[in-house]
Amino acid sequence: MLEVRLFATFREGREKIIMMEYQPGMTGYDIITPLGIPEEEVAIFLINGRHSKLHAELEDGSVLALFPPVGGG
Amino acid sequence: MVTSYNGEVLRVNLTERAIKVEPLDMDKAVKYIGGRGLGTRILLDEGCATVDPLSPENKLIYITGPMTGTAVPTGGRYMVVTKSPLTGMIACSNSGGIWGAILKYAGWDAIIVEGKADTPVYLEINDKEVTLHDASDLWGKKTLEVEAILKERHEGSSVLNIGPAGENQALLAAIMNDGDRAAGRSGVGAVMGSKNLKAIVVKASKTQIEPHDVDALRTAAVDSIKKLRANSVTGEGLATFGTAVLVNIINNIGALPTRNWQESYHPEADSYSGETMRDTSLVKNHACHRCPIGCGRVVKLEDGSVVGGPEYEPLWAYGANCGNSDLNAINKANEICNEVGLDAISTPCTIAAAMELYQRGYITDADCDGVPLVWGSTEAIKTWTEWMGTGKNELAKLMADGSYRLCEHYGVPELSMSVKKQEIPAYDARAIQGIGITYATSNRGGCHVRGYLISPEVLGLPEQLDRTTTEGKAEWAKIFQDLTAVIDAMGMCLFSSFALGAPEYAALLNAGTGTNYDVNGLLEVGDRIYNLERMFNKAAGMKPEDDRLPKRIGEEKIVNGPSEGMQSEIKLTLPQYYEARGWKEAFPTEETLKRLGLEDLVELL
Ligand code: SF4
Numbered sequence: 001m002l003e004v005r006l007f008a009t010f011r012e013g014r015e016k017i018i019m020m021e022y023q024p025g026m027t028g029y030d031i032i033t034p035l036g037i038p039e040e041e042v043a044i045f046l047i048n049g050r051h052s053k054l055h056a057e058l059e060d061g062s063v064l065a066l067f068p069p070v071g072g073g
Numbered sequence: 074m075v076t077s078y079n080g081e082v083l084r085v086n087l088t089e090r091a092i093k094v095e096p097l098d099m100d101k102a103v104k105y106i107g108g109r110g111l112g113t114r115i116l117l118d119e120g121c122a123t124v125d126p127l128s129p130e131n132k133l134i135y136i137t138g139p140m141t142g143t144a145v146p147t148g149g150r151y152m153v154v155t156k157s158p159l160t161g162m163i164a165c166s167n168s169g170g171i172w173g174a175i176l177k178y179a180g181w182d183a184i185i186v187e188g189k190a191d192t193p194v195y196l197e198i199n200d201k202e203v204t205l206h207d208a209s210d211l212w213g214k215k216t217l218e219v220e221a222i223l224k225e226r227h228e229g230s231s232v233l234n235i236g237p238a239g240e241n242q243a244l245l246a247a248i249m250n251d252g253d254r255a256a257g258r259s260g261v262g263a264v265m266g267s268k269n270l271k272a273i274v275v276k277a278s279k280t281q282i283e284p285h286d287v288d289a290l291r292t293a294a295v296d297s298i299k300k301l302r303a304n305s306v307t308g309e310g311l312a313t314f315g316t317a318v319l320v321n322i323i324n325n326i327g328a329l330p331t332r333n334w335q336e337s338y339h340p341e342a343d344s345y346s347g348e349t350m351r352d353t354s355l356v357k358n359h360a361c362h363r364c365p366i367g368c369g370r371v372v373k374l375e376d377g378s379v380v381g382g383p384e385y386e387p388l389w390a391y392g393a394n395c396g397n398s399d400l401n402a403i404n405k406a407n408e409i410c411n412e413v414g415l416d417a418i419s420t421p422c423t424i425a426a427a428m429e430l431y432q433r434g435y436i437t438d439a440d441c442d443g444v445p446l447v448w449g450s451t452e453a454i455k456t457w458t459e460w461m462g463t464g465k466n467e468l469a470k471l472m473a474d475g476s477y478r479l480c481e482h483y484g485v486p487e488l489s490m491s492v493k494k495q496e497i498p499a500y501d502a503r504a505i506q507g508i509g510i511t512y513a514t515s516n517r518g519g520c521h522v523r524g525y526l527i528s529p530e531v532l533g534l535p536e537q538l539d540r541t542t543t544e545g546k547a548e549w550a551k552i553f554q555d556l557t558a559v560i561d562a563m564g565m566c567l568f569s570s571f572a573l574g575a576p577e578y579a580a581l582l583n584a585g586t587g588t589n590y591d592v593n594g595l596l597e598v599g600d601r602i603y604n605l606e607r608m609f610n611k612a613a614g615m616k617p618e619d620d621r622l623p624k625r626i627g628e629e630k631i632v633n634g635p636s637e638g639m640q641s642e643i644k645l646t647l648p649q650y651y652e653a654r655g656w657k658e659a660f661p662t663e664e665t666l667k668r669l670g671l672e673d674l675v676e677l678l
Contacts (some may be wrong), residue, residue: 003596007321008314011348015141025077043305043533049327049635051537065325071532071571072368072385073525 002058004031005065010041022061028054031064043069077139077284077585083203085196086169087229087268088188092203097182103125103588104670106562107182108138109165110602112154113609115185116163117425122612126158126260127242127267135176135273136184138564139586140666142177144294147566149174149362156258158267159244159419160493160518162610167522167561169361170251172231176647177392178277190269195234199276208271212240216501219272225272235262235273236414238462242266243473245419245461249411253369253381254361257416259495259517285301289584297569297577304572306534306607311368311568312358317347320392320525325542326531327636331393332426332448334490334625337501338634341398345388347659354404355382365567374408375401376532383407383417386521389499390421391446395428396448406454411464413535421494424457426476426489435483440468457627482546487624493518493535502561502626502643504636505530507538507546509627509643510650511554513620516606522567524553534571543642547649555599562602601655601669604661608674617659620647645651 012034025031028045030036032054038042044067045052058064084093088670092568105111112134114240115124133155140148151173157164166204176184186196193208211219216236222355223232234251239262244263256262260546283522284290300595301307310318323329324342330338343349357367358377370382383391383403387410391403410417424446429435431446438445443466445457460469471479476489478494493624494520502509511524522529526549530540538549560567563582575592583590590598610619621627622643650659 005325007325007346008348016343016348026324037609042609044531044634046320047326049325051326051533065208065321067322068310069305070310070314070318070322070535071528071568072311073522073527073568 001061002031003063006064007067008070009068010037010066020056026058027059028052028064029057032066036062037066041068043067075283076586076587077143078107079177079180081181081563083181083184083366085184086188086387087186087190087194089269090190092207094204103586105140105602105605106157106559106598108136108152108562108564109154109167110562110598110605112136112152112165113163113602115606115613116154117609121156121266122609124156126161126264126419128269129187130262131156133186133264133268134183136564137173137177137182140581141564142174143151144281144290144363145565145581145585146294146298146401147361147363147364147366147569148564150564151176152561152565153248153256153261155261155264155612157517158263159260160495162493162518162613162615163516164229164261164607165517165561165656166248166256166258166261168248168250168254168256169376169566170231170254172233172250172275172644173564174219174362175277177282178437179275186268189267193271194268195223195272195648196270197274197276211271213237213428216414217252217412220252223272223274227276230276231273232272232274232552235508236412236462237464239263239266240474240596241464241473241587243415243461243464244475244478245416245423246474246610247414247416249414249471253411255411255417256304257418258520262414276324283473284585285587286584290581293577297573297581298365302573307366308570309566311366311645314351315368315370315382317350317370317383317388320346320386320388321348323500324393324533325635326503326504327631327634328388328568329393330501332396332489332498333394333429333488334501335429336633337504337536337631337636339393339678344398345392345400345403349400356401356669359419361566364566366566368568372404374399374405380408381411385500387421387620389426390418391454394425395421395454397451397454398449399451402454403450406458409455409458409462412518413459413475413643415458415462418467418498419496420458420461421454422475422490423472423479424454424481427457428474429488430480430483433549437607438467442466455485490626491519491621492622493619495519496628500527501636502622503631503639503641505540505644506543506642507549508644509641510550511548512616513622513643513647514550514650516603516610522557524550524557525567526550526553528571531614535574541639543646545575547646547653552596554603555596558599558602559595562598601671604665608677611660612677620659
């Protein structure tokens with residue numbers, strides 16, 4: 001299983017946390033496509049807390065976090 | 074020559090109750106731009122590096138930048154520059170709202186306050202008419218009440234004031250203006266209180282500042298506004314969620330210090346995040362003068378009152394750092410902080426330190442007046458904030474002087490998460506290597522807005538760096554520190570830098586003042602200001618070992634969450650940073666001072 005956490009505007013019309021069935025060879029694209037999140041809107045993609053690229057291969061049991069562009073201080 | 078400086082400084086001697094008008098030293102203004110840079114130069118030149126910060130000999134400088142009050146976006150800021158009673162070093166606290174712009178419209182670039190009034194007073198500035206009034210009836214009152222009274226008395230004015238914390242000379246006291254805007258850090262409110270100065274009311278008949286080149290300024294300002302609007306952070310993100318959006322990001326990378334930094338991940342963080350705030354207590358956003366970004370929060374408290382809401386820092390500090398996850402309690406505690414006039418970063422961080430002292434048995438129930446300092450207690454965070462502000466009991470008074478003095482009192486100063494006795498903000502430097510360099514070397518002590526490397530290391534702006542590595546971070550730290558010094562000196566908001574860079578700042582400044590800075594020249598001014606501040610600290614008695622992180626952050630590993638096992642590489646990066654700056658053992662070399670046009674400071678080495 002993969003735990004997908006959505007933040008900021010990605011929560012609009014979606015759950016905050018989505019559990020997804022893991023399949024070997026999956027990447028970040030297999031997460032955002034079914035959720036209808038355009039690639040260019042993803043500013044931060046974390047795999048287990050580490051910044052990653054969407055094409056990185058995922059591992060079973062991972063926690064993924066997706067953020068649109070945001071800032072603060 | 075017309076420039077966006079007014080060319081006049083107001084000097085108020087409270088001991089003599091004398092008010093003088095002085096010309097602005099234009100050579101100094103151009104060399105240090107204004108605000109943070111020029112203010113520090115004036116303070117050093119007037120001999121304040123070696124004075125007791127709470128004595129009449131210390132001076133309190135309220136200073137604008139050349140962009141303050143102009144048509145430049147976010148150009149509404151002023152700074153309070155003084156010798157800090159908290160750190161014993163340079164203090165420069167920056168605030169928005171409209172007060173700074175009105176001071177400028179009234180015809181002043183700065184106010185230098187010196188001496189001490191024998192009874193409480195407040196200052197009224199109405200264009201060039203300046204009057205000192207008795208403030209006995211205001212003494213003891215909280216900030217919003219004082220503001221309401223003075224606004225009624227002086228119609229159409231903007232009010233800056235201190236609360237009970239400043240009157241008590243609590244070292245965490247802030248200066249508040251326009252409701253919830255704060256010059257919060259380094260105890261500037263205590264200095265104001267030590268002078269018996271309760272408030273400054275400003276009113277102006279003008280509503281704009283004439284720049285050097287009207288057309289060039291308009292072009293540069295329009296260009297900047299376009300960039301701020303088009304950028305997804307400054308155009309939308311900050312308005313929608315405020316700085317509070319960081320709660321979830323920083324927690325999800327495992328860098329949200331929890332229970333006084335004993336842990337670095339708080340599973341309940343989403344309950345006080347920017348997202349949750351928007352869905353529950355947020356009423357609307359709020360913008361400072363001429364700011365198209367509008368990051369401020371307006372929230373509804375449980376009792377129905379509508380007040381200024383917390384930034385990311387107090388959300389974290391009253392939340393994870395105090396082991397608490399109740400957003401309503403944080404909103405309220407933040408409001409109390411503003412009302413009593415305390416720093417909304419250092420105050421909750423000190424409560425967190427007190428909670429650890431309680432956990433470890435140093436503080437006992439006998440000290441707590443019926444409100445034990447238990448992790449996560451919503452009662453404790455609200456009540457102790459109020460008590461710190463009003464000086465209710467011995468422990469509250471001690472806490473109001475910050476976590477370093479508190480922990481030192483119990484013989485465990487290492488439990489204070491501070492640099493130069495000022496509390497470190499909301500990002501765990503063991504998980505984000507660059508920010509640790511800027512914490513350790515910030516001239517005003519523990520601070521995140523003296524080189525905000527979270528931007529590249531976490532948010533990916535202007536480019537994504539690997540937060541876990543050290544390579545190149547020393548150079549990044551220096552450039553961010555220098556550019557920040559320039560933005561502060563100009564009188565603009567640091568948040569503009571999510572969308573603007575050195576070329577935009579140079580264009581704005583040149584159009585406003587008639588200078589001819591290119592990007593390198595501008596960054597050199599930032600470098601000069603950073604070195605000037607460091608030399609102020611040197612003169613004030615700073616030692617190389619003051620550039621250090623507390624043991625927990627500098628030497629121990631993170632124990633939980635996504636960054637478990639990570640540790641700070643500050644021992645490696647600090648020498649790299651000194652080299653990048655041209656410093657030896659924490660201070661500039663003679664050569665560096667000469668290169669930056671600071672040769673007159675060589676004798677301080
Ligand atoms: S970005 Fe926020 S803090 Fe900065 S000037 Fe605008 S409203 Fe004020």
